Amino acid sequence: MMNKKMLAVPLAMAAALGLALVGCSSSTGGDAGGSGELKIDVPDIAAVSEIGDFEKELNIVSWSGFVEPEWVKPFEEETGCKVNRKIAGTSDEMVQLMRTGNYDLVSASGDASLRLIVGGDVQPLNLDLIPNFGDDIVEGMQGQVYDTLNGKSYGVPIGRGANILQYNTDVVKEAPTSWDVAWESDSPYAGKIIGYDAPIYIADAAVYLMAHNPDLGITNPYALDETQLAAAVDLLKQQNEVIGEYWSDPTAQITSFNGGDVVVGTSWEVLKRLSENPKLEGVLPEEGSTGWSDAWMLAAESEHPNCAYEWMNVTSAPEVNGQIAMNFGMAPANAAFCELNDEARKHCEDFNATDEEYFSNVWFWTTPIEQCIDGRTDVTCTNFQQWTDAWMTVKG
Structure with a gap:
């Protein structure tokens, strides 16, 4: 992820999941976020x-910006637990690092969570030992399909954000309401x-197809059969013919918008704000969008589980969770x-922190599985x- 000085994006450059799977149930109720429980075979690991x-x-x-001195130092002084941080630039790197056995906690995004759970790399959590997880954690970040399996929670929410449609009002004179201008x-x-x-x-292509080609039968953009994947790839190849550039580096994305090289496309709310460009606006289009949600996950064989549980508890408190959210630029998990104060209220308003209607139209990253x-x-x-193989055919 990123902070306001050093930006590093969680890319989903993942290896395949070889999973033994059994049945599925969901209580999504039509919400894009997809709360519910995914029923799959996972290693039997006891919670603390x-x-x-x-x-x-x-x-x-x-991710960069999640473990910073402002809250690390008080935690170390209070607990005696010395915090050693390793910054990762991608979800794939996080998975690899967690599998070394050298780390206790990871701030995993939804495009890594299922790999870690099914691979036996993280353990279920005893939420009774994390009292700050309580009733103030926003509803839309509890019990999600990407970190809750078989009735067990594997993640403590940190924050979330949507992938918005950003545009330059000098060129895009009429405010768009659809992703069609980009696809x-x-x-x-x-x-x-x-x-x-x-x-x-x-x-993202699948979300667009859900609205514009309903005959494909896509009801979840992370659950694509071969026909549906082929349709999404065809749309991506169509877009590739008119696209100016792709971004993975947020700094470069901001530069491209500010320099006029691009005028419309995918962004984050925080990037629009960091650009400090009054010409840039953003919207969550009528089709909905994808997004990301991060959570602390505990290594299955953590050597320091007591320090880890206390970290998850302390960083779930409103003050610290808010610091992390403001430092990165996202909606905090703790409502x-x-x-707390006017600054906090403004931040939450800017990032739609407690607006579940807004986030009901966001499909949070979830690792595609068989x-x-x-x-x-x-x-x-x-x-x-x-x-991953299909994406390579898009870019050629």
Whole structure:
């Protein structure tokens, strides 16, 4: 992820998931976010039953901006747990680092979570030992399909954000309400369109197809059978003909918009704000969008579980969770932060922190797996390796 000085994006450059899968249930109720429980075979790992003595050390893999001195130093002074941070630039790197056995915690995005859970790399959590997880954690970040399996929670929410449609009002005179200006071959902004450079961007095409080609039967952009994946790839190839550039580096994306090289395309709310460009506006289009949601996950064989649990508890408190959210530029998980002061209220308003209607139109990154997480059992869905291979054909 990123902070306001050093930006590093979680790219979904993942390996394939070889999963033994059994059935699926969901309580999505039509919400884009997809709360519910994914029923799959996972290693039988017991959750911690009680907190013991602190082990004096804690090793964390995180996105840039999530583990900073402002809250690390007080935590170390209070607990005696020395925090060692390793910054990762991609979800794939996080998975690899967690599999070394050298780290206790990871700030995983949804495009890594299922790999870690099914691979036996992280353990279920005893939420009773994390009292700050309580009722103030926003509803839309609890029990999500990407970190809750078989009735067990594997993640403590940190923050979330949507992938918005950003545009330059000097060129895009009429405020767009649809993604069509970025996807259709007759877009008046051909050559000035920007897209996200990662296989997970296939889900953005799927979201567009859900609205504009309902006969495909896509009901979850991360649950694509071979026919649906092929349709998404065709749309991406169509967009490739009119796209100006792809972005993975947020700094470069801001530069491209500010320099006029691109005028419309995928962005984050925080990038619009960091650009400090009054000509740039952003919208969550009528089709909805993809997004990201991050959570702390505990290594299955953590050597410092007591320090880790205390870290998850402390960083779930409204003050600290809010610091992380403001430092990165996202909606905090703990809604109580939004009532602390005027600055907090403004931040929460800017990032739609407690607006569940807004986030109900956001499909948070979820690793594609062979089991169809939309509930279908009569077909096999495509996994992330297939998405990665398909993405290579888009860019050529």
